[in-house]
Amino acid sequence: MQNKKITYLSLGTNQGNKLNNLQNAIDALNKKIGKVKTISSVYQTKSWGFDGDDFYNICIEIFTGLSPEILIEKVLAVEKTLGRIRSESGNYESRKIDIDILLFGNEVIFYQNLIIPHPRMLKRKFVLEPLAEIAGNAQHPVEKISINNCLKNCTDSTELIKTNLQLKNPSYLLEKFNYIAIEGNIGSGKTTLAKKLGDEFNAKLVLERFADNPFLPKFYSDQERYAFPLEMSFLADRYHQLTEDLAQFDLFKNFIVSDYYIFKSLIFAQVTLPKEEYKLYRKMFDIMYKEISKPDIYVFLYQNTEQLLKNIKKRGRDYEQNISPEYLENIHRAYTNFIKTEEDLNTLIIDVSEFDFEDQENYFQSIIEKIAES
Numbered sequence: 001m002q003n004k005k006i007t008y009l010s011l012g013t014n015q016g017n018k019l020n021n022l023q024n025a026i027d028a029l030n031k032k033i034g035k036v037k038t039i040s041s042v043y044q045t046k047s048w049g050f051d052g053d054d055f056y057n058i059c060i061e062i063f064t065g066l067s068p069e070i071l072i073e074k075v076l077a078v079e080k081t082l083g084r085i086r087s088e089s090g091n092y093e094s095r096k097i098d099i100d101i102l103l104f105g106n107e108v109i110f111y112q113n114l115i116i117p118h119p120r121m122l123k124r125k126f127v128l129e130p131l132a133e134i135a136g137n138a139q140h141p142v143e144k145i146s147i148n149n150c151l152k153n154c155t156d157s158t159e160l161i162k163t164n165l166q167l168k169n170p171s172y173l174l175e176k177f178n179y180i181a182i183e184g185n186i187g188s189g190k191t192t193l194a195k196k197l198g199d200e201f202n203a204k205l206v207l208e209r210f211a212d213n214p215f216l217p218k219f220y221s222d223q224e225r226y227a228f229p230l231e232m233s234f235l236a237d238r239y240h241q242l243t244e245d246l247a248q249f250d251l252f253k254n255f256i257v258s259d260y261y262i263f264k265s266l267i268f269a270q271v272t273l274p275k276e277e278y279k280l281y282r283k284m285f286d287i288m289y290k291e292i293s294k295p296d297i298y299v300f301l302y303q304n305t306e307q308l309l310k311n312i313k314k315r316g317r318d319y320e321q322n323i324s325p326e327y328l329e330n331i332h333r334a335y336t337n338f339i340k341t342e343e344d345l346n347t348l349i350i351d352v353s354e355f356d357f358e359d360q361e362n363y364f365q366s367i368i369e370k371i372a373e374s
Contacts, residue, residue: 034064040130059130125156181261184301187311194259206258217319
């Protein structure tokens with residue numbers, strides 16, 4: 001996972017559709033810079049330093065893995081894309097969008113045209129008030145006092161009007177869900193998606209520890225002999241991992257993504273175990289299932305069998321290379337039956353047969369949108 005910094009930006013506009021300008025900037029920053037965590041209220045202020053239309057000003061909190069040097073380049077590129085035209089005079093003037101980097105973690109930075117903390121933020125009430133709203137307890141790394149105290153010390157007498165205007169957070173996946181479980185057939189891309197979500201949203205990852213299971217290679221070479229010990233070992237390990245990992249985190253305060261759900265054990269057991277062994281297995285499963293926290297959303301990735309086989313071959317695990325199409329289709333039918341009968345889960349099915357998580361970032365973003373809109 002990337003080492004990401006909490007960064008605070010100030011956004012302002014006084015030309016055209018000002019609310020749309022702010023929303024477009026937020027959306028662009030979310031895609032180009034990092035995930036937007038918090039957005040302040042929209043404040044209306046008189047133009048500062050020149051005569052012009054009133055400004056709309058906000059501050060946002062954003063997670064970014066970019067270095068300060070790359071960050072300023074990206075910010076300037078977003079401004080330019082959204083129609084910012086900079087005057088060579090250096091005077092204050094009307095603008096469609098203005099984006100300033102205020103704070104970058106606790107760092108003090110001098111780099112060419114970039115100074116952090118922003119050198120004029122302490123003199124600007126239209127910056128400090130929205131910043132205090134979302135980060136009042138954050139410390140100014142030079143003044144060594146909180147932003148709340150910086151606001152109290154500010155001598156700027158500019159009048160601010162806190163409006164009721166609403167902006168949409170493009171990262172509202174974080175606000176909507178605390179625990180997401182990603183599921184799918186063998187080779188569907190569930191672990192890749194879980195890792196990307198974890199990195200994108202700074203989430204706690206719970207990944208299945210299949211590589212450590214000594215029965216898995218044996219099972220693919222002799223399914224009849226090793227099916228029961230394999231399924232029992234998987235059940236025990238999944239139960240232990242989910243109860244231990246989820247117990248360490250407050251599901252109401254942390255974002256958690258897993259690449260499996262405990263019901264996976266039952267689904268595979270239905271396919272691999274004979275009737276009598278399955279009955280015994282089901283008794284053990286029912287006892288454990290009561291102790292497992294349910295995800296806020298259960299995302300099932302559908303891949304057609306042909307694409308699954310291509311993905312399995314591509315990732316090159318020796319013990320998987322002899323998996324038959326019939327076995328994958330049996331697994332899919334078991335998942336389908338589970339999804340149809342399990343009414344207590346908030347389930348989202350996404351057909352990813354044409355998606356390539358590794359090479360096409362736009363597909364990944366479309367999946368995030370599907371999850372957020374569900």
